[in-house]
Amino acid sequence: MMKSMLAGLVAVAAASAAQAQQAAGIATSPAGSFYHTQGSVMAGLLAEKSNIQLRVQPFASPNIHLPAINAGQIEFGLANIYETGLAIRGDDFFKGRTNPNLRLIAITSQLRTGIFVRKDSPIKSLADIKGNRVTWNFAQQNIIMPLMLTHIEAAGLTEKDITPVAVPTVVRGADEFMAGRADVFLFALGAAKTTEVDAAVGGIRALPLPDTAQSQAAIKKHFPASYIQVFEPKKGVAGISEPTPIQHYDGVLVTHAKMSDQQVYDLTKALWEQAEAVAKGSPTLADFRTATMAKDTPGVEYHPGAIKLYQEKGVWPPKK
Secondary structure, eight states: OHHHHHHHHHHHHHHHHHHHHHOEEEEEOSTTSHHHHHHHHHHHHHHHHHOOOEEEEEOSOHHHHHHHHHTTSSSEEEEEHHHHHHHHHTOGGGTTOOOTTEEEEEEEEEEEEEEEEETTOSOOSGGGGTTSEEEEEOTTOTTHHHHHHHHHHHTTOOGGGSEEEEESSHHHHHHHHHTTSOSBEEEETTOHHHHHHHHHHTOEEEEOOOOOHHHHHHHHHHOTTOEEEEEOOOTTOTTOSSOEEEEEEEEEEEEETTSOHHHHHHHHHHHHHTHHHHHHSOGGGTTOOGGGSSOOOTTOOBOHHHHHHHHHTTOOSOOO
């Protein structure tokens, strides 16, 4: 009996240790943001289906949490492919601060960013925002100004043509809009915050980003990893009542080079196996597919643990 009890205790200890090894942090932006919604869905689903424990840890933005991941201070995080590349190279707002230890795990989704106004606003186009109060600056969320400048310059406008409303983050910008202190704000489509704003002000509407030579020049200048694509109305996505051209780019799940191969493999495998459930978990993850988890990403390496899973599934190396 003693041997049996000891064996049972050993088994329980081993199981607890295995579970403890799976416990890890996943960095996101603040509550209400696109990344926070995604991280919360992933954490809840993987805990339920795969016994992988992810603790959602909100930061002001990826320009703060990517260096923390690079340093191994947090295990995983959500960002977009463009700012991840900037962080690795030490370019733009990461100038002088390279982050060579960042590694990709998966492409999580298409991010879609739009400029929003009230549904009943007389502002019908990006050019019409001239003279209006626009959320601006985003001191704690550096990736947002390139997105904002893309839209402004696509309409032939500059900062001098608007009334800037300085905010630290997009979430704060949405709050200023709800409070009536801004006429225009930028946010990711499908995020929880846009649903909140939509309900609070009686409806919001995304302004189209027309696919013109001027728009393409603005994209090339400010956010070359993005592209314009028409977004169709979809349940759970506020502000889109008709097909609308919107700025798109890839969201990513990242880790650091010294992260355990086995732990990254286990996480990647769980996401692969639960891909359908992940996609149903939130409009922000509706594009999550096994077929697009691995993409050719010049200058941004994948973690060996993720590569192992993709090799087993026959999708590595990824197609260009």
